[in-house]
Amino acid sequence: MGCAIGQSTIFGPGSKNIKFYGNDLIAVDGPNTVERQILGNLRFPYNQILRGRIILKAGQINYLLNNLGLGDNSTLLSLAVTYDPKSVHEEDNYIMWSFYDNLVNSYPISYMLLLSGNSTNRVKQIYLTNPNPNYDVNIDVLVGNIDNTYNFFNDTLNQTGTTFVNLTYTSIQSYIIGESIKIIDSNSNPLIYISLSNISSIYISGQILTIDQTSTPSIFLQFTTMNDANQAFSILNYVISNPNVDIGTLGMDTQPPTIYWFSTVGNSASNDYIYLNGSSNSVPYSTLDGNTFSTSISLSTYGGTNSTIDKTSLNQLLINNVVDNRDGTINLTASNINLTYNSLSVNSITQSGTYSMTLNVSDIAGNAISGTTLTLTIF
16 A cells, blocks of 8 residues: 555655754655755864753843853854753744844744854854743753864953953943944953943942843943043943944043033122132133132022022022033032031031032042132122
């Protein structure tokens, strides 16, 4: 008894699969081979080879596969994916991957991923995500390298995980302008790529910057000096607000913010000028013009029912704005204002006399306004 054409067995169509057979990738319909892709003539040269197995936990997001330590030096990456036998729904059996430097675009894998390159176009690191909330996924990994290059990750003691040390502010560079940045080592080799859209917050503590991300673990950057940490903090904040700027054009920020005074108290023509060294010839002045200013304020006019002028009121009466060359307009609060009377620190003006007002303002890079004094004659 023979099989009818198009049938795999006497009982009807058999299972259809694509699988490896010998040196080839074949498509079978039951016992019949219906298509064959000949792979036996392919060769992937290598000098280093690594083999490993990882487990993507149920629901795990953005697991960094740094190509088993070879980082961006790999020239072959092969992933074979095995799902938990209890995950019986075919549509649930997949994982997602994205390139290290482009977390915006991600792609699905069912059972296998093979990426290959050469000495000048290497395989980038990737992130892996298991969207199944119930079952782990096992992944067998094979990584090859055409040569013995591994200097991208040569500091195996310190440059581990997502902590990077001994950095300077020039370690932060643009990668894809408008999209991503990279952190480089002292030899200009990339240590990590960061998508700008993935940064949720940045904060500084001493010489360490922490970059929190929306979909990947936090990154810790330790700098060699406080100045480098401050400059890096300034650069990162600026680029997040101005993503189309090439970091290479910024350089070090050494300029403090500038205070711009009103021409007169309360910006009113009926009030006293805010003088520079006793002169009002070129009002309004700023700290670009000098450091010694003076004016007079009527306590009865601006003290209200309590005959008190607080620091918030002084800010509103005297200062037009404070602007930084990189950080833009800086919002002042009462905590930025230092007020003294008879050499004693006070929080407000409650009586006539001579007061001294200074501002404690720094930009993100740590450049502070210094030596600027406004003498207030209160009558």
